[in-house]
Amino acid sequence: MSQTTEQIYQSDIGDILENSLIGKRPSPEECLRLLKSDDVYLMGLVAGHLTKKQFGKKASFVNNIILNYTNVCITDCKFCAFYRSPGADDSYTLTLDQIEARVKSAWEMFKIRQVLIQGGHNPNLKIEYYEDAFKLIREKFPQVGVHALSTSEIDMIARVEKSSTREILSRLKDAGLQSIPGAGAEILVDSVKDVISPKKISSDDWIRIMDEAHSIGIPGSATMMYGHVENKQDIVDHFFKITKLQEKTNGFMAFIPWNFEPNNTLMQKEGIVEHGAGGIQLLKMIAISRLVFDGLISHIQSSWLTNGVGMAQLALQYGADDFGGTLIGEEVVSCTGARSTELTGKLIIDAIHQIGYKVEERDNFYKPVSVL
Numbered sequence: 278m279s280q281t282t283e284q285i286y287q288s289d290i291g292d293i294l295e296n297s298l299i300g301k302r303p304s305p306e307e308c309l310r311l312l313k314s315d316d317v318y319l320m321g322l323v324a325g326h327l328t329k330k331q332f333g334k335k336a337s338f339v340n341n342i343i344l345n346y347t348n349v350c351i352t353d354c355k356f357c358a359f360y361r362s363p364g365a366d367d368s369y370t371l372t373l374d375q376i377e378a379r380v381k382s383a384w385e386m387f388k389i390r391q392v393l394i395q396g397g398h399n400p401n402l403k404i405e406y407y408e409d410a411f412k413l414i415r416e417k418f419p420q421v422g423v424h425a426l427s428t429s430e431i432d433m434i435a436r437v438e439k440s441s442t443r444e445i446l447s448r449l450k451d452a453g454l455q456s457i458p459g460a461g462a463e464i465l466v467d468s469v470k471d472v473i474s475p476k477k478i479s480s481d482d483w484i485r486i487m488d489e490a491h492s493i494g495i496p497g498s499a500t501m502m503y504g505h506v507e508n509k510q511d512i513v514d515h516f517f518k519i520t521k522l523q524e525k526t527n528g529f530m531a532f533i534p535w536n537f538e539p540n541n542t543l544m545q546k547e548g549i550v551e552h553g554a555g556g557i558q559l560l561k562m563i564a565i566s567r568l569v570f571d572g573l574i575s576h577i578q579s580s581w582l583t584n585g586v587g588m589a590q591l592a593l594q595y596g597a598d599d600f601g602g603t604l605i606g607e608e609v610v611s612c613t614g615a616r617s618t619e620l621t622g623k624l625i626i627d628a629i630h631q632i633g634y635k636v637e638e639r640d641n642f643y644k645p646v647s648v649l
């Protein structure tokens with residue numbers, strides 16, 4: 278470690294990394310210096326050390342499916358290739374029977390522990406649709422956690438029902454909502470949101486709805502989508518808005534930085550973003566996330582779907598401790614079934630074993646189900 282200590286000492290971010298090693302998180306100014314630095318390897322070395330101290334040589338994942346219940350959306354985000362306008366020929370909304378069939382087959386075949394439910398902002402869906410779906414899943418498949426609805430979907434339901442988001446959250450919790458994904462945060466700076474998702478809720482609303490969820494006992498995750506029109510100070514602001522809320526509520530179980538994928542999006546067509554951020558940037562974001570949230574948010578998730586298994590293996594050395602979910606789309610489960618999901622689960626397990634780590638299958642609340 279002595280050569281490394283020397284490298285840290287000589288680096289212009291050495292003071293920040295030395296503080297990290299004694300449990301002192303970077304300030305916003307120091308976070309900006311990290312973002313401006315090219316010493317990604319050193320950041321990763323320290324972030325990886327902090328991660329191993331907490332988790333040992335072990336990484337977790339959750340066996341889950343993703344249920345995109347509708348692609349109907351009136352919010353038209355420029356980074357989204359998924360949505361369809363109401364009435365479009367290829368728009369869809371799953372029925373309760375379809376939802377039950379998808380969860381049933383995934384439970385029976387793969388013993389999933391979580392269903393991640395997310396969809397468009399569909400103005401035709403009343404709250405009873407969500408309540409019925411959550412009740413059905415929790416009653417019929419009690420071991421499957423319901424991880425559902427971004428803050429902006431909660432806001433949409435509140436607008437449809439002419440109710441408050443707090444009331445909506447409370448009703449959904451009673452129906453079986455257990456945790457909420459961090460999607461919709463993108464970058465929590467309104468000048469950025471005004472460009473990429475002008476019709477979506479503001480940064481303050483994202484924080485407020487998360488705060489409300491945490492305060493009634495619904496934990497969740499926080500995300501950051503980088504690599505589009507944001508600047509480094511915007512990323513700092515994002516990190517520290519999450520930090521401030523976590524210091525108040527302790528409701529975030531995980532932080533997930535993921536890079537914007539421009540393919541087939543309006544932002545690519547308009548020439549706003551030409552290419553994705555790439556692997557080095559991913560490792561840098563993973564490492565800085567661990568340094569910023571060390572001791573505050575336990576889990577940093579790597580995104581294997583967008584960056585591939587090889588990058589996810591590297592991310593586990595740079596500060597991530599969780600592989601996320603198998604995230605099989607519902608159509609994949611129903612169409613190609615066992616083969617695809619088994620392969621995906623095996624892919625994750627093999628990838629973690631390949632780097633000499635133990636694999637922990639976890640549930641919706643990051644509690645261990647088994648260690649392989």
Ligand code: SF4
Pocket residue numbers: 350351352353354357358359360396397398429474477
């Ligand atoms: S709200 Fe969601 S589904 Fe709708 S356009 Fe934006 S990202 Fe896509």
